[in-house]
Amino acid sequence: MMDQKVETQGIVIVGEEICQEVISRADAFSAVEAVFGAMAKGDAYNFPVVREAIGHADALYGFKGGFDKSGLTLGLKAGGYWPGNMEKGLTNHQSTVCLFDPDTGQLSALVGGNYLTALRTAASSSVSIAHLARKDAKVLGMVGAGHQSTFQLRAAAEQRDFEKVVAWNPHPDMLPRLQAVAEELGLAFEGVSQEELGAQADVIITITSAFEPLLMADWIKPGTHIACMGTDTKGKQEVDPVLFQRATVFADEIAQSISIGEAQHAVAQGLIAEGDIIPVGAVINGTHAGRASAEEITLFDGTGVGLQDLAVASVAARIARERGLVTSVTL
Template sequence: MMETSSKEPSQPHQILIVNEDACREVIGRHEAFQAVEAVFASMARGGAYNFPVVREAIGHADALYGFKSGFDREALVLGVKSGGYWPGNAARGLTNHQSTVVLFDPDTGRLKALVGGNYLTAVRTAASSAVSIAHLARKDAKVLGMVGAGYQSTFQLKAALEQRAFEKVVAWNAHPEHLTRLAAICEEKGIPFEGVSRQELGAQSDVIITITSAFEPLLDADWIKPGTHLACMGTDTKGKQEVDHKLLAQATVFTDEIAQSISIGEAQHAVAAQILSEDQITPIGEVINGTNPGRQSEADITLFDGTGVGLQDLAVASEAARLAETGGLAQRVTL
């Protein structure tokens, strides 16, 4: 007797391929800000959630590689970002951060789109800190401080300058020669720029963005003046650190996701030292939704621990796929 095959009938379907150039064409700072703000709000409402992160040193090329995934039930966005950090890429003329976002149809589980993730990672990270500035920084903030002048710093600077009427930018980088990329942006915007020491940066700044790969504190708690807002954007791995952990005990702390904040984010060190508890950290989505007041006085030090969640990547990638398809910039491939 002939056995019945359990093989599913072939049902060819089309997927979208959205390359890096197309992503740059359709996603600007405005689109990224809106997508990230919306998904943070959805997370706080319980309408979107991230899956556990996998991030490992692969034992080759000093690379870190991993997966960030999640599902937004409100926007019906399901997928995963796969990629990591290859520190030797700069010498090859490549971006150190390499990633691709894979989107699936949440109704069927079928592959929906492959979206370049390098540019989107940079623009969504900048959007995250910009969202924190928009909701937490003092309205009269005049001086922006930048700690770090790597590839992502230019995205951070441009996004931040749109959130407040900054009158000056001060910056520090371990390799001062790289500050020229930030100075060029300020010159283009007509904003005075100055390279300073880290202590002087703390003394002058009303808003500070840290965007480095540091494994030690670059800013001392005593250097930060009352009323400052900090967006700590570089710590996304166990062991990394950008600011003195005592600063988090002095500040009102917000984050994209608490689970990541206490395990791989800037808060990991303060929590380990038992000077900050999990219930003292607030998801920024609560501020966006109006269920948490955010900054409560002009003297408050507010700190946003931007660990980088998969839902950010999925939100901007989904919007990129939609806009690229509408604009005829996506390739269609039949599987």
């Protein structure tokens, strides 16, 4: 009996510029929403994260991967954070997504991860806003004005009928980039203190690399939805841990939330337990009601899971292939 021969498939390469050309915020939203739902059903799971300070260039480097059985997406993202890159004209976050054929284990695609990382992170917070923020939210608060902040602002603005953006950044000279986007979207803009931001905002997105709380629990008004998007490493922190006691807490992945996400501090201090955190996918799937009242504070701990990267990279690779925009190679 002859062995069945499996034909070697070409590997498609989708560069950064092609990613920007082919995938939209709506594509990213749908992909991230679907994979969160699959995770909550047990149809998709993330592999343990490797993330290390490499002892060179102050860089953090690591790997995030996973397998989505429902979407048949398998792979990993390799990359990290180089804080000195902005001075070199590069983004601080650098990454590449590797996709594999789940039937054979063959490498099927190499996809630029820099643009997609910003896009999927913004999609994650916007999914949380769509499912958890009050419908009548009018003021969006932005904590952080780095590279990813404009992606966050554009994605959030599509989820609610916001009228104004209030923003704070440790370096105020970076706020004009947010102001330009807000004005482009027809939204009023105001640079404010952290306390004033809490007093005004109905929805708050934190997107920084902080290692200390930037927002205190007492500053957050009833009914606010907060998306904590910057904490993805042990030791990082953006908000007062006491806020976790006052809020209903949701996460992209609970295990990652309590280990390297914003919840790590509240759990370590005994303010909440692992069982107090709800996967946002449960709200997407309709097995959890989500926001219970107009006065409830909701908090989404967006740690950034590998399956998000794989989901958006898979969509980008598919669209680029359909449009004939990929480069193909064989190993």
